[in-house]
Amino acid sequence: MASFQKYNTKNGPMWMYKYYLPTIDPKTGKKKQSTKRGFRTKKEASLDAAKTEQEIANGTFVIEDRFMTFKQLFEQWFATISTTYKPPTKKSVMSKFNKRILPHFGHLKLKDITKSYCQDVLNAWHKEIKSVENMRMYASLIFEHAIKMEILSKNPMKDTILPKSEEDFFADDTDKRNYWEKHEIKQFLEAAENEFSLRDYVIFHTLIYTGARKGEVLALRWNDIDFKNKTMSLSKTLFQENRQSLSLTSKTADSKRVISLDDTSINWLKKLRTEASKGTVVSLDGQANSLVFARKDGEGIRLAHPNRKLQKLIEKLNLHSITVHGLRHTHASLLFEAGANIKEVQERLGHSDIKMTMNIYTHVTKAVKEKTADRFEKFMQQ
Known part of the structure; x- marks a missing residue:
């Protein structure tokens, strides 16, 4: 009122x-x-x-049409669009605007923002961050909304030029692979078994042997594991905010999947389940709803925890540096090396777009590339 x-x-x-x-x-x-x-x-x-x-x-x-500031329109836009976002996306978008976009545009009236000013901002971003194109896209969303609301007649960010560095025009010979070869995985797991707690070791074993996302693995509950049929149901992902852990539904229908488990993975999970029950005899029928990978108080593990454990052991072993997400690429690469086809890998990893699987395929391990050359040589000798 x-x-x-x-x-x-x-x-x-x-x-x-x-x-x-x-x-x-x-x-x-x-x-x-x-x-x-x-x-x-x-x-x-x-x-x-x-x-x-x-x-x-x-x-x-609409607030005072053309005299509205960029920040005012952003808040109006975000109040509506954020209802369609899951908490991680909402947090990420708000962070992008608060950290990068609003400091440059927030205080300005929409009618006063020019193409020249937008280009200056892009040039400034280029000196600070790599995701300039991503920031331009998000800023444009507000200008496009202003056009829809008949506040502006054109988008001042349109037709701006994305700056490039001199190194962008030269081939990069550095090794940027974000996956491991088979011998590197064996070296890591052998060391991890001695260095990590059972819980942490099984986290990494599960990541490597299933190709699941970190959030999917940390959101697993015991009723997601079917020990009898040797399967794992992946339908949730862990999200954390303000020290609270939440299990969110998977982003797409393809992300919700049931994958097969090998005997080694099943045995490690059984061993962890027995330890979690403090040595008492428990049924392994997967009826418990508690987290598979939890702290002593039963709460979810911090999402940053596997990152720290991985990097620390990589430095100690002097291994090729990869991220936790790189373990997912590792799994996919080795599936290709073992003879799996693209469709099989896509379904196991839960990719909604086969292009994502193809991107990994283009960075397969050296062994796969060598086999390709061998096949060609044998064909030519026939």
């Missing part, structure tokens, strides 16, 4: 009213309040307030 107030000006008494905007303040989580002034009578103010509240209710309200 709007609240009305009379105030004095040089031209005599006037009326104003306060109302709540349809946007949410990301810091307080509450709706923002705004004011409209300049009404000669309370009746005029009341009629305008009723119109404003109706527009807000209908979702057609």
Whole structure:
């Protein structure tokens, strides 16, 4: 409900009213309040307030059209679009705007933002970050929204030029592979069995032997493991915010999958289950709903924990440096080396787009490439 107030000006008494905007303040989580002034009578103010509240209710309200700031429109846009986002996406998008985009654009009125200014911002970003194209895309979303709301007639970010560094024009000969060869995996697992706790060792064994995402593995519950049929159900991912762990549904239908487990993986999981029960005799039928990989208090492990453990052991063993996500690429690469086809790998990894699987295939291990050359040589000798 709007609240009305009379105030004095040089031209005599006037009326104003306060109302709540349809946007949410990301810091307080509450709706923002705004004011409209300049009404000669309370009746005029009341009629305008009723119109404003109706527009807000209908979702057609726009704040003072072209005099709106970039930040105001962003908050209006985000209040609506964020309802379609899962918490990780919502957090990521808000972080991009707060850290990179709003410091440059937030305080400016939309009508005052020029193509030249946008190009200057792109040039500044280029000196600071690698994801310039990604930032341009997100900033453009706000300008495109302004066009839809008839606040702007064109997007000032459109037709700007993405800056390039001199090194972008030269071939990169450095080894940037984010996967391990088979001998590197064996070296890592042999050391990890001695260096890590049983829980941490089984985390890495599961990552390497299933190709599952880190969030999927850390979200596993015992009823996701079918010990009898040797399968693992992957339908959730772990998300953490403000020291709280949440299990979210998988991003796409293809991410929800049931994959087969080898005997070694089953045995390690049984061993972990026995330790988790503190040595008591328990049924391994997978009925428990507790987390497979949990802290002593039963809560989920921090998502950063495997990252730290991996990098620490890599440094100690002087192994080729990869990320935890690189273990997923490792699994895919070795599947290809073992003779699996692209469709099989796509289904096991839960890729919704086969292009993602193909991207991994183009970076397969040296052994696969060598086999390809051998096949060609044998064919030519026939």
